């Protein structure tokens with residue numbers, strides 16, 4: 001939930017998860033730099049990795065990565081020049097900021113410490129990181145990392161970023177993918193983008209949702225059938241009302257109204273999204289309308305509830 005001017009945190013997250021999943025405790029920076037650089041060069045030709053106009057000069061790390069991308073992809077390994085630039089850039093930039101939150105705070109856990117000498121830096125992975133890497137939620141976390149990365153780089157795209165910041169995103173209901181309103185192109189999956197904000201849990205039964213193990217559906221918390229029955233002034237077919245759930249839970253729930261504990265989870269989930277960077281936050285702000293100032297999510301959900309129970 002930190003500020004995103006560049007996508008370095010996603011590359012570092014990817015590299016840290018990979019190392020921790022392999023059971024590493026101490027890893028030389030030189031080794032950690034490899035998956036870091038490769039995850040960036042895989043994306044750099046497809047989408048911008050920084051705000052437009054912020055990459056200046058040939059020595060900028062992203063300029064080097066862009067120049068070395070094709071050869072590194074051909075080799076399956078960063079070129080010497082890219083590896084050297086990566087080992088210089090990582091400790092100066094992203095490794096100092098990775099634990100920061102937007103504003104001034106820091107996350108409560110540390111995932112690594114940097115030790116060793118400037119010539120031979122060692123990254124010590126913490127027990128907290130290793131616990132996350134072997135937990136049943138790792139698959140979910142990888143999907144989420146990828147989803148957030150896609151959302152942020154889409155927000156950097158010329159001509160798209162502004163529309164995302166002003167208009168938010170929409171959902172393609174046939175594919176359950178988040179799309180940008182300008183190009184109508186899929187950005188990422190609804191489940192991958194949202195599951196982390198509900199702690200990787202099904203909104204209905206509150207048990208973990210594990211990609212690859214569980215069949216997953218996207219639940220309309222207030223059932224969509226209400227849209228026909230009542231002339232609601234709110235859109236139920238929107239991000240604020242959609243929540244990843246087990247397919248079985250979703251089928252069992254069918255068209256029933258949400259229970260109060262499900263509504264509390266929806267309120268908390270939406271409040272968590274409101275603490276994240278654009279553009280999901282913007283999408284929810286627009287859904288709130290006048291409630292963006294008064295009552296926020298509890299007030300908005302009570303408003304919808306009062307409309308349907310009239």
Ligand SMILES: [Zn+2]
Pocket residue numbers: 202203204205206207245246249
């Ligand atoms: Zn469930």
